[in-house]
Amino acid sequence: MELASLIEAILFYRAGPMKTGELGKMLGKKPDELDHALVALGGGLANRGIRLVKTEDTVALATAPEASHFMEVLRKEELSGDLGKATLETLTMVLYRAPVGKSEIDYIRGVNSASSIRTLLVRGLIERKRSEETSRRFVYVPTLETLAYLGISKAGDLPEYREVREEVSRFRREFSSGGGSAFGGQNANDEELVKPSEEESTIAAHGEENA
Structure with a gap:
């Protein structure tokens, strides 16, 4: 697979801004190689529904401005329609495992949960909050409001709360003992949380407007 296509796949999976330094380290590429591939990717997406948004040290995929009207229609549907099975599964994970990172949700569900x-x-x-274990996640x-809607004052009041958490923890320990690292440390699926620069805020806003 060409480097530009691989970058496109990674950014699509990340579903948000990504530091170019992190991207280069993941791919094992030098800055000039990465820049060349990003230029190629941006050119290839110029007339597509997805565009590459880039600042000095951050890149992301966003929908094309020309599609903003249709994105707004979809946004309204998200706010008014029923929650689908995938979204309910993700909500259940958050309720029973909070505080929980995206990488753990993805691993246990077996799919990318970014949309949900x-x-x-x-x-x-x-x-979304800053992790107490590491400020980079x-x-x-x-x-x-969710707890109030469910008629409980804390997540611990959920049915079989302790049993479910213990079962997931057991699964997590078994996976870790087998050499896995889906939940530990900083990886490609964990969202960085650093104080955003003005340029990063621009990328985030652009993505939200066109999401």
């Missing part, structure tokens, strides 16, 4: 997480964030059912927790 975004829907839950847009609807105010979950919120986001974790997700249910909002107070």
Whole structure:
């Protein structure tokens, strides 16, 4: 696979801004090689529905400005329609495992949960916070409104809360003892949380407007 295509796949999976330094390290490429591939990717997407957005040290994929009207229609549907099975699964993971990172949600569900997480964030059912274990990661927790809607004051009041958490923890320990590292440390699926620069904020805003 060409480097530009591989970068496109990684950014699509990440579903958000990514530091070029992290991207280069992951791919084992020098800055000039990475820049060349990003130029090629940007050119290839110039007339497509997805565009490459790039600042000095951050890149992301975003929908084309010309499609903004249709993106707004989809956004309204997300806010008004019923939650699908995938989104309910993700919400359940957050309720029973909070604070939980995207990488753990993805691993246990077996699929990329970026879309479901975004829907839950847009609807105010979950919120994103800085991890207490490492300041470079986001974790997700249910909002107070979600707990109130469920008629509970804390997640521990959920049915079989302790049993479910213990079962997931056992699964996690068994996986880790087998040499896996889906949940530990900083990896490609963990969202970095650093104080955004003005340029990074521009990328984030662009992505939200065209999501």
